[in-house]
Amino acid sequence: MEPKRLNKYISDAGFCSRREADRLIEEGRVTVNNKTPDAGTKVGPKDKVRIDDELLHVREEEIVFLLFNKPAGIATTTDLSVRNNIISALNYPATLQPIGHLDREAEGLMFLSNDTELARKMTKADTRFEKEYVLTLDKPVTGEFLTRISEGGAPTPGTSRKKVFVAKEGTNRFRIVLEPGMNHHIKRMCEALGYKVTHLQRVRIANFTPIKLQTGHWRTLTEAEVETLKKIAGTKSGKSGAATKREEDAFFGESLPARSRAARAPGSGKRSGPPTSGNKRTSNTDARSGAKSAATGRKPEVRSNASPTKRTPGASGGRRGRSTKGTTKR
Structure with a gap:
């Protein structure tokens, strides 16, 4: 070193x-x-x-960046004492940190890396990455709900906001694209409108989609893909964190019933919602939802998260193995 x-x-x-x-x-x-x-x-x-x-101990490791298609039931924590944590599920020979967050019962794409500085930077800049979700709700999706959810709350006075893309995909199911800088608390937004999210799937982050990446599998990113993420994380957001927070408060404040608003402590922006249930469904349009991958250079390595093998410098390609579903204790 x-x-x-x-x-x-x-x-x-x-x-x-x-x-x-x-x-x-x-x-x-x-x-x-x-x-x-x-x-x-x-x-x-x-x-x-x-x-x-x-x-303190610093392990000498080759820097690695993974794209993981998380299945439901995996907790995105590095605490090994937590049941079915993501580190034990991947069993990857490096000190990985999950970037961003997905609830235990949610599924879909997320990044992990042992580059601690970049991982923290990306987590802090999480709302700068455009994300696409498919959500299933506990009751039928209405036109009014789609209109309200597309608005993302009340805009800052003196400004206008472009409505985000939303599309109804079934009686209780819809798709939404959360653009950079807007409110990314999609579950809270649904709960504020009187709906409970029974299943959530993240099908795209920026240009990264689950094409050829089955649920429970992961692949390594190329250098070009990592540089793309660094550029997005380093891009200045057009909106300050305080402005985003004000808009979130406006949305939740005006959408929640009066009794719920009164129960919130003055100055508190936090509200916990009911736990999700694992009504698991998969999207048939996941592969169509994103743009082309930003990958260039060598072929990404694709492996199962069940028993990854140690990589050697310069190795490329990969193979597909078993899913975590057969290795994780329930």
Whole structure:
């Protein structure tokens, strides 16, 4: 390992972000070889870095980025004590972090990586990625519901908002495309309009679709695909986080029944909804929903998340294996 700045070393160990590491260093909670370091200190593989006397370890791993088609029943957490967690389900030989979030009973696309800094950056910039969902509700979808859900709430005074794409695909089923910068709390939006989501499937993130990627399988991204994600994450959003929050509050505040609005604590924007049930259905139009993949260069590696084999540098291609459904304890 080449010498690296102390804050990056702490971040690569998965302890916290670089900014938080700088704060810990300033507070004197970090030691290098039992000495208090400066903020610009560089450390190597033989140095002993501790935070509050806890020794940190950085595994030397090849940076990897995975696209996973998550099945229902998998929890998107790195806590190995949680039943059916995503890390145990994948069993990939790297220290992966899920990027973004999908509820346990939801299914669909999500990214994972052992590049901790990029993973945090992408999670923070989650609303900058256009996403497409297919949702099943507990009662028939009406025209009024589609109109309201397409508006995404009340626009900021003095501005106009382009309605998002929505389409009814069955009695209780619809498709929606959430554009960058808008409210991405789709389940809360449905609940605010009096509906309960019984099944949610994410069928696209930006230009990434589940084409040739069965549920429970994953593939590695090419360098070109990773660069595409970096560019999107680094793009400045046309709307501030405060503006987005105001619009969310306006939507939930005006859509919820009066009794529900009164129950919310002043200044609180959080509201928990009922748990989803696993009324699992698959979309026949998933392959048509996205644009062409951004992949260029070598052929992506496609494997099962049941028992991935260790990759060697320069390896390309891959094979399809068993799904997690046969390996995860229920």
